[in-house]
Amino acid sequence: MENLYVKDVSVIYPGKTAGERVHALNNINLTINSGDFVVALGASGCGKTTLLSLMAGFIAPSKGEIMLGDNKVEGPGADRGVVFQKHALLPWLNVMENVEFGLKLQGVPKAVRREQAAKNLALVGLKDFHDNMIYQLSGGMQQRVGIARALTSNPAMLLMDEPMAALDALTRETIQELLLDIWAKSSTMFFFITHSVDEALFLANRLIVMSPRPGRITHTYELDFNKRFLECRDARAVKSSPDFIKMRETVLNIIYGDERAVNKELEVSHA
Numbered sequence: 150m151e152n153l154y155v156k157d158v159s160v161i162y163p164g165k166t167a168g169e170r171v172h173a174l175n176n177i178n179l180t181i182n183s184g185d186f187v188v189a190l191g192a193s194g195c196g197k198t199t200l201l202s203l204m205a206g207f208i209a210p211s212k213g214e215i216m217l218g219d220n221k222v223e224g225p226g227a228d229r230g231v232v233f234q235k236h237a238l239l240p241w242l243n244v245m246e247n248v249e250f251g252l253k254l255q256g257v258p259k260a261v262r263r264e265q266a267a268k269n270l271a272l273v274g275l276k277d278f279h280d281n282m283i284y285q286l287s288g289g290m291q292q293r294v295g296i297a298r299a300l301t302s303n304p305a306m307l308l309m310d311e312p313m314a315a316l317d318a319l320t321r322e323t324i325q326e327l328l329l330d331i332w333a334k335s336s337t338m339f340f341f342i343t344h345s346v347d348e349a350l351f352l353a354n355r356l357i358v359m360s361p362r363p364g365r366i367t368h369t370y371e372l373d374f375n376k377r378f379l380e381c382r383d384a385r386a387v388k389s390s391p392d393f394i395k396m397r398e399t400v401l402n403i404i405y406g407d408e409r410a411v412n413k414e415l416e417v418s419h420a
């Protein structure tokens with residue numbers, strides 16, 4: 150399996166006024182190894198979505214490069230599956246048709262793509278829902294379809310931008326556990342964005358904390374709460390352990406500090 154390398158990457162967007170430039174990312178270096186579950190956290194505007202969009206190939210860096218193994222990322226590809234907050238499912242297709250859609254576009258024969266899609270629908274707990282239309286499913290089930298669809302082209306990497314933000318707390322926890330089960334069974338690289346510190350600590354084996362203006366990685370933590378959950382299957386126990394709570398305080402202090410700094414800057418610029 151290949152690693153993903155973000156090498157000296159900067160992204161500069163044009164600002165709102167002529168000549169203004171937004172340094173969304175500044176000199177980012179990050180290696181994601183096969184089997185990593187990397188989670189990005191950080192105050193609003195620190196460049197998380199920009200970083201994911203680069204890996205997905207939706208945008209190009211202003212400087213630096215992204216490599217997947219020996220290949221430069223120059224656009225979207227089936228080797229990177231993306232799951233969005235709004236799952237972007239196709240409402241006129243049923244569950245099976247949504248999940249096999251990417252393989253169909255690649256010209257994969259029907260029997261092969263159906264088998265692959267059915268395997269992933271079983272993995273996300275939807276083996277009895279192949280024929281349902283999307284509107285017949287709850288939000289959590291729709292997000293499971295989104296995950297099955299992203300997995301179906303057997304990507305080297307799964308990119309997720311706040312995939313649980315619209316879900317209720319209980320569904321969110323169930324899908325967190327599902328993602329760890331999928332992660333444990335595969336060597337797929339995960340890159341996951343969230344605003345929830347608890348979710349980040351629970352899922353990541355590597356947590357990157359980013360700061361805005363310019364967007365950069367300021368802290369990296371190696372964590373094992375996800376492995377602890379996979380061993381004991383008791384998420385509550387993991388999330389209430391003293392070192393989880395201590396880590397949450399550490400990370401919250403960093404993010405709140407950044408948010409206060411940004412708000413202060415905004416107050417000054419509007420004064």
Ligand SMILES: Nc1ncnc2c1ncn2[C@@H]1O[C@H](COP(=O)(O)OP(=O)(O)OP(=O)(O)O)[C@@H](O)[C@H]1O
Pocket residue numbers: 162163164171172173191192193194195196197198199200364
């Ligand atoms: N297409 C664009 N054009 C101009 N500026 C942009 C564009 N996309 C993002 N930005 C700016 O770049 C910076 C980083 O944005 P980005 O969406 O990557 O941050 P984020 O950490 O994902 O934010 P959030 O947590 O609020 O989703 C922000 O200042 C944002 O306003």
